[in-house]
């Protein structure tokens with residue numbers, strides 16, 4: 693079986709108490725058949741550090757981008773384009789809009805989100821989209837910037853069925869995290885039942901949002917298996933099937949061979 697964690701923050705894990713180094717994180721993941729992951733960056737200096745961190749490791753892919761909550765540090769669009777052109781970079785992001793944690797820079801968030809999509813189209817690489825309390829603006833910007841041309845994924849999906857449908861309509865994938873296993877997440881489980889298997893990705897968003905039964909602990913790529921097991925039951929398929937389909941989806945969207 694081959695599972696992929698389509699979204700994790702390897703540079704934010706606890707390497708003092710939880711893990712000795714990246715090798716130990718990846719070994720723990722492999723023991724649960726999680727054989728590949730996408731290391732997502734949230735700032736451009738962070739991207740460069742992440743690239744050094746994963747150098748020499750097999751099947752670790754990178755995204756390049758600036759998270760909507762990290763826009764206090766100014767960056768140049770040309771720098772984003774130059775860094776994202778790297779052959780190890782399979783996606784732009786994470787980018788998007790977060791009106792839940794920050795409302796004093798909405799025009800800036802929107803401008804940077806548009807830039808990421810434009811660079812994604814220019815390089816023909818998909819975008820990894822983060823959205824919180826910004827459903828309508830996220831959808832309109834994706835459509836206005838013709839994100840269907842580079843495609844992408846709405847990561848850590850917590851929106852409704854209508855939003856999922858609009859994203860499916862523009863060729864996007866929907867990624868489910870450990871939130872789907874939470875006791876109070878029935879509305880999200882409805883969305884997961886609705887989204888077709890061939891457009892579904894799985895992720896940890898580690899170190900955040902550890903799935904049941906690891907809640908309260910630091911999340912890590914190994915735990916994407918718990919998300920997979922849960923979704924397999926929800927979708928009424930074998931775990932092996934869910935693994936195969938989501939891993940194929942990952943290869944398709946990010947144009948990688950696993």
Ligand SMILES: [Zn+2]
Nearest residue numbers: 786822847848
């Ligand atoms: Zn996010």
Ligand SMILES: [Zn+2]
Nearest residue numbers: 699732786897
């Ligand atoms: Zn993230």
